[in-house]
Structure formats: structure tokens, C-alpha cells
Amino acid sequence: MYPNKTEIMEYQPREIERKWKAYWEEHKVYKVTHQSDKPKFYVLDMFPYPSGAGLHVGHPLGYVASDIYARYKRMSGFNVLHPMGYDAFGLPAEQYAISTGVHPAKSTAENIQRYREQMDNLGFSYDWDREVQTSDPSYYKWTQWIFAELFAHYYDVDQNKARSISDLTVAFAQAGSAGVNAYHSYEGQFSAAEWNAMSAVQKDEVLMNYRLAYRKASYVNWCEALGTVLANDEVKDGVSERGGYPVERRAMLQWSLRITAYAERLLNDLNDIDWSDAMKRMQGNWIGRSEGAQMFFDIANSEAKIEIFTTRPDTIFGATYMVLAPEHDLVPxxxxxxxxxxxxxxxxxxxxxxxxxxMAEVKEVTGCFLGSYAINPFTNENIPIWIGEYVLKDYGTGAIMAVPSDDDRDDAFARKFGLKIVDVVDKSKYPGSTRHDKEGIIINSGFLNGLEVPAAIEEMLQRIEKMGLGKRRVNYKLRDALFSRQRYWGEPFPIQYDQEGVSHALDTAQLPLELPEVEDFKPSSVGSPLARAADWVNLPNGFKRETDTMPGSAGSSWYFLRYMDPHNGQEFASQEAVNYWREVDLYIGGTEHAVGHLMYSRMWHKFLYDKGLVPSKEPFKKLINQGMIQGVVESVFLQKEKVNGQSRFICHSMLAEEEAKGLSFSKIPVLVDYVTDYGLPSSHLDAAGVQKFIEWRPDYQNAIFEGPEAIFQNGTVTAKPGKSGVLQLVTLSEVGKMSKSMFNVINPDDVVEQYGADCFRMYEMFLGPIEQAKPWDTKGISGVYNFLRRFWALFYDKTLTNFKVSDEAPSKAEYKILHTAIKKIKEDIERYSFNTCVSAFMIAVNDLQKANCNKREVLDALTRLMAPFAPHQAEELWHLLGHDGSVHHADFPVLNEAFLVEDVIEYPVQINGKLRTTAPFPADAQPQTLEKAVMEIEAVQKWTEGKEIKKIIVVPKRMINIVVVG
RNA sequence: GCCGGAGUGGCGGAAUUGGUAGACGCGCUGGAUUCAAAAUCCAGUAUUGGCAACGAUGUGUGGGUUCGAGUCCCACCUCCGGUACCA
Incomplete structure (x- = not known):
């Protein structure tokens, strides 16, 4: 007779998880302070943007990994800071406000609440008392403060650090622009007397070329029809994504950050941090350091000169024309x-x-001759000046000398427009050398003839400097960060302009400068929606506020510091907290942030370091990039032309045939909940699915849905003549981003509801390496669920009615199973290989089950080993084992290698690198002994018979390879 | 276009330093249990030839280095991320 069902202590994740979540919250199990004797460890996730779609299964991938690591470190004796918050300013909330009238603050708060519930559902060990929201005035007060500090500083090249603008103005007053070696964008020089004679407006203009936060004319995507600036994301094929209106590049006066001042340090300090080579390479390439010459070309019949930068001064004799960016100041x-x-x-x-x-369009070069000529300073020839879109205004100097014989793009340009080409580098001695390689012998170049390229470059640099044509210079591809947005939902700039238009930053006491209420979030005629708030913009003293707001990157450039001391009203964080926590030890987030966010954060951090406000040069010591979890997009096909006034959808299997009839179709994504066999090739809509689809999209309620066997319309399925009458519309399944717009968002809550958070966590880890992108699919989740049940069952008798662990000492074999797991799991956590940890757990449980092991000593250690991965189940078992207090405050098991020693090793035996047999030998056998012993093996004799043995390779404890010929 | 990454059974993946390719899980096949089913347990499962023993082939494609290559080198193909105002 089976026991009554209620007596069976089956693994019940829902009850267990509810119970322990409440316990952890009540006992503040994850609360952390910087008053501790333990060594610190800071584990950080890239905080999410709380979108309206809610958290999907892709977000927690990194969060689970960091949570496992944080828990592991906590159990290993570290004081762990593990916080979470929200990147709460952003475009989607504003778009939503424009279309619905709902205030972004309101929709953002709702989204945050939803995200929080979803995260709480997954059992993370965040110290929620430290939560930050970038849109909260108590937070953005300090974003504004840092901006004001950037505004009040310039970069001193000699001291290699940021210094106060007041130091600069003192130097100007004493010695003019020559008085300092500052990183700047000012063209020309001025004396002390000239500086002192300048008006406030003139001084403001000069200083804008020195400040680390400054204003200049920059280009934006302007859409006249929508009356607004568009994000690149909102522009598709040159027209606005919404409405398809024309978009043009237009210059506007906007704020920028002088990140280029930090380029050299951003590049060099990559050496000191533990990031993947790929990530460092991407950052390095983004910074794009190159050495070369800055030089000036005279213009025929003009006083003006064209400034260019070239890494190949050795090819000047081949410079047969010049190309300026179409926006270049000299063009008119x-x-x-x-x-x-x-x-x-x-x-x-x-x-x-x-x-x-x-930049992308390379096949079709475009350009236009301006009519004027420059003078090549070495050939003294007049060379035509062109404009071309491949030269960008913000790249280098916005002008190039074109050497068609040694540059692919210049070559394509010259060929298209019939411009002169002069060969200057003879590469005949370097077969396979391309134009990108600095190799060859210089020809047709006067005094450079016969020199190798590197020598010619050096010779030319010396000449250019001697002749006063220009200077050696280091150039960076990195551009200053455009920091203005003509938007409502962002941090207001702490800047106001006086009657003369001179900019002034607000004092700390005047911060935060809160966003004004506006009745309409649409862009105004003057650009920014804030311009509408007249009372806010126009101050009683006649000053006017800046009406642009900061970009999304502002709040996220320093949030990792705020977590250290999130409620501080006096400072961005106390020095005590900052000096204890220092920097992030482990940072986990997506590769999509490889350059943007990570570059800006590093710059802000370095600026604060220059000011002595943070103790570390770099904010993120170790970086792990989690791969994206992709979704499967399911689509049906809608005929572009209506049939008898009705829309017609067809099955994917009919597409080719229908198109052959000359009909055309568009792909319509379907909410994946309605799809049967989701994600499989057989995925389809059945009659019930179609019914749900038309309820969801009422504009198609009378549409025709045609499958190979039947037709659906207005709720009725009609069999096609001679067919079964079963309605089945096969959908096209494609891997793509998991996003609201593709209707393929999978909510972790649904998975947790069915399997529990512990299972969800382990399954996400089990999917594969953390760094790899992979499509979401739940095919294998039952295997992880089974494993959790089997682990649970180890603690119970066969009928699962009684908790039953043995106090007997474990056997040698049982110890070996345990310590094999400890070794593997500890090593794998430390190398962030969480998927193989899960395998190791499965192996341990399988082995213990086979050995019928329920020894307390083994299960106790295994419970602690499991705690970072399945925190709820481990907590329950920990208490069932009779412990008080949380398993998450217990010690992580310690490895004893003695249990792992092998006496005998099964050696693979290869002949010429091919495995032929295996043979057991003592683990301590010497190579000479093995060489002899291996020849005794029958299989080896069979394969070596009649052949000459050239040598025997023995790799101790790994393998034996016999090399034969004949 | 440019920069970076990835490609291994039917599927997700393992192989940490150049040393037994396919651990672990899903799926599938067969069996046990059951009136039956679910659940559970046992066995098998890269392809291919063979009753088997055993053999051949095999890590996106084509070459190369090596006693030995999924791993290193060269060329290419496909997919993914970024490309400066999505976050």
C-alpha cells in the first residue's frame, strides 16, 4: 500500500521558496555595511532599464551568475556588496508619454515595481536597502554635481590630470594661452593682455574650448515633419521610423564631454584590468590611437589653410587631391x-x-569638386579640393590629403572621378603586402626615393617640423561624447545663462535642479520640451536655464559608486565608504555595452580619481560579458493586397507556391503564446490560436486564414475540397532579439510558477557558458527539475515519508564523490563556468544515489555547496539537518585532496596518434617502465607487427603514443 | 564597410595548458514496474560497415604546422553584438 499522498515529502519548491524568502527579508540576511573586519568583495550587475515589457528570461542570466558568485564569496569569508537598481531615465518612457499622456515618472515607477517583483521571485541576495534609481532627484543631484565639476575643470597635459578652471584663468591672466599646457580645442593663441581685455562673453567662449564639459555645435538627426531630433535607432533608411518622414543632419549648439582628454589613460590603463582580450581590443580600437603628422596645406588664392592629419606623411608626393568633410567650416x-x-x-x-x-557605403563612392585648389607643399602642384561623404567632420580634422595609390578609398574615389594617381610606394619586394601595411620602397618622391617606408615616415616628419608645415601628433579615433538631448525624461543640466549668454553652473546647495512639470512631452518649436516650462526656464534675475537634458549614459556612468553609500545627502558617497569598497571586483553585463557605457564610466571614474575622491584608477576590475538570450520570432504571412476587401493570411508552407503566382506577402510577428509547438519547425497556429490572434489584433477579425487543408474566417473552419479540414498555419520561426516589438518575451515568472526559482536559476546556468548567446528554450528544464528532486530524495527514505540521514562515517568512495564535486564546483565557480558546475552536481547526486548514501557529513557539505545555486532548497535542507541560522552564512566546504588520490590510471594507448586501446598502469609508474610495459599489450603488438618503432611518447598520467613507420 | 565574438550528435552543450571528441542534460529506442497510464528505475543512443570482435569517417569549408589539432597558423563561408542619440 502506498502512503497517503499528503504524507509524502516530495520536493515542493513553491512552499519552500515562499517560506525562505520571507525569512531572509525578516532577518535581513543580505544586509551589508562597510564596518567589517572581513575583506571586501563587490559584485555588480549592469542595472536594467525598466521597460514596459517587464523583465524577460534573458535579464536574469547575468543576475543569477553574479548572485551565485556573490553567495560563494560570502560563504568564503568575504564581506560582499551586491546591490541592484534601475537605469530609469530613457527614451521609451518618453515615447510612451507622448503617445499616451502618462507621465514618464508614473510609467517608470510602475515598471520598476514590476521588475522588483520579478527579481524578488528569483531569490537574489541583493541588499535592497541600497537600491538606486537614476531618475530620483536625490540620485541625480549627484549626477548634476559631477557634471558641474566637469564643467569647472580642464585637463592639464603636464600633470596628466584634471584641474580647476580657476587655475587656468589665473595662468591666462599671467601668461596668456602659452601659460599652460592644457588639452583644448581653441584655435590660435592669446597673450595675458589679450585675455585680460576680453569681455565675459569672450572669456566664456574661450573657456568652452578647455572645459571637460563644454558646449559646441554638433550634428543631430533633425526631422522637420516631427519637429524633433531623432535617435539613430529611430531612423531607418534615411527616414523616420515612425511616419517615414525625411531626416537631415543639422548642427545645433550642444553639450559635450571632453573624453578625448583621457584617451591615453583610457588606453593604457586597460593593461591593469582583468577584462577579456576581446573587450580590451574593442575598447582599444574604439579609442583608435595613431601616430602621424598634423600639417597644413595652403590654398591657392586664399589666406586660409587646410589642416589635415596623416599617419603616412611618406606618401605626400602622391597626394593628388584633398577631400574635406561636407560640413567642414572652410567649405563655403x-x-x-x-x-x-x-x-x-x-x-x-x-x-x-x-x-x-x-561609413558603411563603400561600393558607391560619392563626392563633389569645390572648384578651388590647394597646394601640395612638396610637389608644389595645385591639387583639387573635393568634398566627399566618406570624410567625417568629427574624425580627426575633418579633412584628408588623398593618396589614391596608397589608400583603398582614395583610390576608388580617384578612379570614379578621374583624378590623377601617382605611385609612391613600390611593394614589389613585399609580395602579399596590402595598402594597410607600412612596407615598401618610396618612389616618385624626390628626396625620399629609395627609402623604406618606416624610414621615409621619420624623414618626412623631421622635414615637416623643420619647414614649419606641421608637427608630429597623436590622433585618436575616439570623439568627444555628445551629451545633450532635446528630451524631457533626463537629468536637467545644472547650467544657467546670464543676460549676455555666459554659462554658469549651479552650486551644490542649489542641487538637485528638478525636472519641471510640463503638460506636454512633445518636442517644442525650440527643440527641447523643457523650453515650454517658461516659469522654470526664465529666472527672476533674468537668467535662463539650459533646456536640454542629459543622455541615458549620464546616470549610469557613476551608479556603482552610489551603491557604496546610497542615502548620503552631503556627498555622492562618503570617503569612508568609498575607501572601503574601492572598486567593483566583478562586473557582469552584456557585450552591447562594450564601448559606450564602459568607456564613459571609466572616464567619470578617472575624473573623480583626479579630484582625489575615489582611490582606484579603474572602476571595474574584472568584467564578464554575458551572452544575450535570444527569442524565437514566430510570423505568419499577410497578403499585401486584400482579397474581396478582406485581409488574407497564409501558412508558411504555402508561401513559395503563392509567391510563384505573383502575389506578395509581408511577415507579421505573432504573440508566441498563441503558437503551438513554439520554437520548433512544426510551430503553427491552430483554430484556437487563430481565434486568440484575432482577439489580440481586432483589425484582422474578419480576415481569411488559409492553411493547406482548411480555411478559417469569422470563427468558422471550412475544409478545402477533398482535404481533412484540419486548420494548421505553420509559422516561420527565426532566432532574434527577445523584445516586446517581436512579441516573443518570455516572463521568468511563468517558468518559476511551474518549476520554482531554484530550478529556473540552475537551468539558466545549465543552458551553456555565460558568455555565449543562445536562444531560449525550455526543452531541457525537466532534467534540472529531476535533479533537484533526486537531490532532495537523498535526505529521505525510499517512500519519501521520513527525513532520514545517517550519522555513520562516510566510506572512502563516498568521500571521493563529495570531494570530486567540491573541487570541480569551486574551480568552476572561480572561472565563471556555471554550466559545468550544474553537471558536476548531477554527477555527484547520481553517484550518491547509486551508492545509497545518506551520510550526514556528505549531505551537510553538499547542501552548503548547493546553497549559491539553489538558495531556497539548500536553506530548507539546512534547517531539516538541524542547523539554526541561514545556510548562506555557513562556510563553503573545504576541499581535501587526499580523498582524490588515484592508485591506478587507465592510460589511452595510441599508435601514430590514433587511439587503439587503453591499459591500466600504476599512477606512479615511470615513463621507461611504461614504454616497456605498453609493448606487452596484445593490441599494441597487433598494430606494430612488422613495423619500425620510431619512438614512444609518454605523457605521465595522460597518455602513451607509439610512433611507427612502414 | 569597420571592430569584436561564435560555429562540435536529432537538440543545449563538455573537453581548463596541443594529449581518450561527444561529460552532463533533453529527446529517442528497448526493457522493468502497472489492469492501464503518469511517475520512477535499468540498458542503449555521433555517422557508417559488420551477428560480433573490430574497422573506417567525424568538431562550418579549404589548406598548413605537429608523434598527436575541436584547441595553434593561413584563407574563406554563415550567424550574432557594436558602430558614437535604444538601453
Whole structure:
């Protein structure tokens, strides 16, 4: 007779998880302070943007990994800071506000609440008392404060650090612009007397070329029809994504951050941090350091000079024309009347092109001759000046000398427009050498002839400097960060302008400068929605506030510091807290942030370091990039032309045939909940699915849905003549981003509801390496669930009615199972290989089950080993084992290698590298002994018979390989 | 285009330093249990030839280095992320 069902102590994740979550919260199990004798460890997740779609199964991948690591460190004697918060300013909330009128603060708060519930459901060990929200005035007070500090500083090149603007103005007053070696963008020089004679407006203009936060004219995507600036994301194929209106590049006066001042340090300090080589390479390439010459080309019949930067001064004799960015300041003055119409037409075309398009389009080069000529300083020839979209305004100097014989793009340009090409590098001695390689012998170049390229570069640099044509210079591809947005939902700039237009930063006491209430979030005629709040913009003393707001990257550039002391009203964080926690020891987040967020954060951190406010040069010591969890997008096909006034959808299997009839179809994504066999090739909509689909999209309620066997319309399924009448619309399944717009978001709550949070956590880890992208699918989750039940069952008798562990001492074999697991799991956590940890647990449980082991000593250690992975189940078992207090405050098991020693090793035996047999030998056998012993084996004799043995390779404890010939 | 990453059974993946390719899990096949089913347990499962013993082939494609290559080198293909205002 089976026991009554209620007596069976089956693993019940729902009850266990509810119970322990409440316990942890009540006992503040994860609360942490910096008053501790333990060594610190800071584990951080990239905080989420709380979108309306809610958290999907991709987000927790990194959070679970960091939580396991944080718990492991906590159990290993560290004082662990593990916080979470929200990157709460952003475009989607604002778009939502524009279309629905709901205040972004309200929708953001709702989204945050939902995210919090979803995260709470997964059993993370965050210290929620430290939560930050970037849109909270008590937080953005300090974002504004850091901005104001950037505004009040310049970069001293000699001291290699940021210094106060007041030091700069003192130096200017004493010695003019020559008085300091500062990183700046000012063209020209001025004396002390000239500086002192300047008006406030003039001084403000000069200082804008020195400040680390400064204002300049920058280009934006302007959409006249929508009356707004668009994000690159909102522009598709040169037109606005919404509405398809034309978009043009337009210059506007905007704030920027002088990140280029930090370029060298951002590059060099990569050496000191533990990031993947790929990530360092990406950052390094983004910074794009190159050495070369800055030089000036004279213009025929003009006083102006064109400044260029080149890494190949050795090829100047081959510079047969020049190309300026179409937006270059000199362009208007270089257009001759004959060329005016053509140039205007070209400029009109360029305006319609996004920067991305301009860089990506290589097959079709475009450009236009301005009519003027520059003078090549070495050949003294007049060379035509062109404009071309492949030269970008913010790249280098926005102008190049074109050497078609030694640069692919210049070559394509010259060929298309019939410009002169002069070979200057003879590569005949370097077969396989490309134009990108600095190799070859210089020809057709006067005094450089016969020199190797590197020597020619050096010779030319010396000449250029001696002749006063220019200087050696280091150039960076990195550009200053555009920091203004014409948006409502962002941090207001702590800047106001006086009657003369001179900018002034607010004092700390005046912060935070809160966002004003506006009735309408749409862009205003003057750009930013804030401009509408007249009372807020116009101050009683006649000053006006800045109406742009900061970008999303502002709040996220320093949030890792705020977690250290999140409620401090006097400072961004106390020095005591900052000096204890120092920097993030482990940072986990997506590769999509490889350059943007990580570069800006590093710059802000370095600035604060220069000011002596943080003790570390780098904010993130170790970085792990989690791969994206992708979703499967399921689509049906909608015929573009209506049939008898009705929309018609067809089965994917009919597509080719229907298209052959000359019909065309568009792909319509379907909410994946309605799809049967989701994610499989057989995925389809059945009649019930179609019914749900039309309830969801009422505009298609009378549409025709045609499968191979039947047709559905208005709730009725009609069999096709001679067919079964079963309605089945196969959907197209494609792997893509998991996103609200593709209707394929999978909510972790649904998975947790069915299997529990512990199972969800372990399954996400079991999916594969943390760094790899993979599509979500729940096929294997039952295996993990089974494992958790089997682990649970080890603590019970066969009928699962009585908790039953034995106090007997474990056997040698049982110890070996345990310590094999301890070794593997500890090593794998430390190398962030969480998927193989789960395998190791499974192996241990399988082995213990086979050995019928229920020894307390083994199960107690295994429970602690499991605690970081399945925190709820481990806590329950820990208490069932009779412990008080949380397992998460217990010690992580310690490895004893003595249990793992092997006496005999099964050696693989290879002949010429091919495995032929295996043979057991003592673990301590010497190579000479093995060489002899291996020849005794029958299989070896069979394979070596009649052949000459050249040598025997013995790798102790690994393998034996016999090399034979004949 | 440029920068970075990934490609291994039917599927997710393992192989940590150049040393037994396919651990672990899913799925599938067969068996036990059951009136039956679910659940559970046992066995098998890269492809291919063979009753078997055993053999051949095999880590995106093509070459190379090595006693030995999933791993290193060269060339290429496909997919994914970023490309400076999505976050």
C-alpha cells in the first residue's frame, strides 16, 4: 500500500521558496555595511532599464551568475556588496508619454515595481536597502554635481590630470594661452593682455574650448515633419521610423564631454584590468590611437589653410587631391561660382545620409569638386579640393590629403572621378603586402626615393617640423561624447545663462535642479520640451536655464559608486565608504555595452580619481560579458493586397507556391503564446490560436486564414475540397532579439510558477557558458527539475515519508564523490563556468544515489555547496539537518585532496596518434617502465607487427603514443 | 564597410595548458514496474560497415604546422553584438 499522498515529502519548491524568502527579508540576511573586519568583495550587475515589457528570461542570466558568485564569496569569508537598481531615465518612457499622456515618472515607477517583483521571485541576495534609481532627484543631484565639476575643470597635459578652471584663468591672466599646457580645442593663441581685455562673453567662449564639459555645435538627426531630433535607432533608411518622414543632419549648439582628454589613460590603463582580450581590443580600437603628422596645406588664392592629419606623411608626393568633410567650416569659402549649383545639390544629398550609411557605403563612392585648389607643399602642384561623404567632420580634422595609390578609398574615389594617381610606394619586394601595411620602397618622391617606408615616415616628419608645415601628433579615433538631448525624461543640466549668454553652473546647495512639470512631452518649436516650462526656464534675475537634458549614459556612468553609500545627502558617497569598497571586483553585463557605457564610466571614474575622491584608477576590475538570450520570432504571412476587401493570411508552407503566382506577402510577428509547438519547425497556429490572434489584433477579425487543408474566417473552419479540414498555419520561426516589438518575451515568472526559482536559476546556468548567446528554450528544464528532486530524495527514505540521514562515517568512495564535486564546483565557480558546475552536481547526486548514501557529513557539505545555486532548497535542507541560522552564512566546504588520490590510471594507448586501446598502469609508474610495459599489450603488438618503432611518447598520467613507420 | 565574438550528435552543450571528441542534460529506442497510464528505475543512443570482435569517417569549408589539432597558423563561408542619440 502506498502512503497517503499528503504524507509524502516530495520536493515542493513553491512552499519552500515562499517560506525562505520571507525569512531572509525578516532577518535581513543580505544586509551589508562597510564596518567589517572581513575583506571586501563587490559584485555588480549592469542595472536594467525598466521597460514596459517587464523583465524577460534573458535579464536574469547575468543576475543569477553574479548572485551565485556573490553567495560563494560570502560563504568564503568575504564581506560582499551586491546591490541592484534601475537605469530609469530613457527614451521609451518618453515615447510612451507622448503617445499616451502618462507621465514618464508614473510609467517608470510602475515598471520598476514590476521588475522588483520579478527579481524578488528569483531569490537574489541583493541588499535592497541600497537600491538606486537614476531618475530620483536625490540620485541625480549627484549626477548634476559631477557634471558641474566637469564643467569647472580642464585637463592639464603636464600633470596628466584634471584641474580647476580657476587655475587656468589665473595662468591666462599671467601668461596668456602659452601659460599652460592644457588639452583644448581653441584655435590660435592669446597673450595675458589679450585675455585680460576680453569681455565675459569672450572669456566664456574661450573657456568652452578647455572645459571637460563644454558646449559646441554638433550634428543631430533633425526631422522637420516631427519637429524633433531623432535617435539613430529611430531612423531607418534615411527616414523616420515612425511616419517615414525625411531626416537631415543639422548642427545645433550642444553639450559635450571632453573624453578625448583621457584617451591615453583610457588606453593604457586597460593593461591593469582583468577584462577579456576581446573587450580590451574593442575598447582599444574604439579609442583608435595613431601616430602621424598634423600639417597644413595652403590654398591657392586664399589666406586660409587646410589642416589635415596623416599617419603616412611618406606618401605626400602622391597626394593628388584633398577631400574635406561636407560640413567642414572652410567649405563655403572654397566653392567657386561654376561649381556652386553642383555643390549645393551634393550637400543636400549628404544631409539626408546618416553617419552610419556614410561609413558603411563603400561600393558607391560619392563626392563633389569645390572648384578651388590647394597646394601640395612638396610637389608644389595645385591639387583639387573635393568634398566627399566618406570624410567625417568629427574624425580627426575633418579633412584628408588623398593618396589614391596608397589608400583603398582614395583610390576608388580617384578612379570614379578621374583624378590623377601617382605611385609612391613600390611593394614589389613585399609580395602579399596590402595598402594597410607600412612596407615598401618610396618612389616618385624626390628626396625620399629609395627609402623604406618606416624610414621615409621619420624623414618626412623631421622635414615637416623643420619647414614649419606641421608637427608630429597623436590622433585618436575616439570623439568627444555628445551629451545633450532635446528630451524631457533626463537629468536637467545644472547650467544657467546670464543676460549676455555666459554659462554658469549651479552650486551644490542649489542641487538637485528638478525636472519641471510640463503638460506636454512633445518636442517644442525650440527643440527641447523643457523650453515650454517658461516659469522654470526664465529666472527672476533674468537668467535662463539650459533646456536640454542629459543622455541615458549620464546616470549610469557613476551608479556603482552610489551603491557604496546610497542615502548620503552631503556627498555622492562618503570617503569612508568609498575607501572601503574601492572598486567593483566583478562586473557582469552584456557585450552591447562594450564601448559606450564602459568607456564613459571609466572616464567619470578617472575624473573623480583626479579630484582625489575615489582611490582606484579603474572602476571595474574584472568584467564578464554575458551572452544575450535570444527569442524565437514566430510570423505568419499577410497578403499585401486584400482579397474581396478582406485581409488574407497564409501558412508558411504555402508561401513559395503563392509567391510563384505573383502575389506578395509581408511577415507579421505573432504573440508566441498563441503558437503551438513554439520554437520548433512544426510551430503553427491552430483554430484556437487563430481565434486568440484575432482577439489580440481586432483589425484582422474578419480576415481569411488559409492553411493547406482548411480555411478559417469569422470563427468558422471550412475544409478545402477533398482535404481533412484540419486548420494548421505553420509559422516561420527565426532566432532574434527577445523584445516586446517581436512579441516573443518570455516572463521568468511563468517558468518559476511551474518549476520554482531554484530550478529556473540552475537551468539558466545549465543552458551553456555565460558568455555565449543562445536562444531560449525550455526543452531541457525537466532534467534540472529531476535533479533537484533526486537531490532532495537523498535526505529521505525510499517512500519519501521520513527525513532520514545517517550519522555513520562516510566510506572512502563516498568521500571521493563529495570531494570530486567540491573541487570541480569551486574551480568552476572561480572561472565563471556555471554550466559545468550544474553537471558536476548531477554527477555527484547520481553517484550518491547509486551508492545509497545518506551520510550526514556528505549531505551537510553538499547542501552548503548547493546553497549559491539553489538558495531556497539548500536553506530548507539546512534547517531539516538541524542547523539554526541561514545556510548562506555557513562556510563553503573545504576541499581535501587526499580523498582524490588515484592508485591506478587507465592510460589511452595510441599508435601514430590514433587511439587503439587503453591499459591500466600504476599512477606512479615511470615513463621507461611504461614504454616497456605498453609493448606487452596484445593490441599494441597487433598494430606494430612488422613495423619500425620510431619512438614512444609518454605523457605521465595522460597518455602513451607509439610512433611507427612502414 | 569597420571592430569584436561564435560555429562540435536529432537538440543545449563538455573537453581548463596541443594529449581518450561527444561529460552532463533533453529527446529517442528497448526493457522493468502497472489492469492501464503518469511517475520512477535499468540498458542503449555521433555517422557508417559488420551477428560480433573490430574497422573506417567525424568538431562550418579549404589548406598548413605537429608523434598527436575541436584547441595553434593561413584563407574563406554563415550567424550574432557594436558602430558614437535604444538601453
Amino acid at each position: 569659402g572654397l566653392i567657386t561660382p561654376e561649381q556652386a549649383a553642383q555643390v549645393e545639390e551634393y550637400l543636400h544629398y549628404v544631409k539626408s545620409r546618416t553617419e552610419r550609411e556614410r
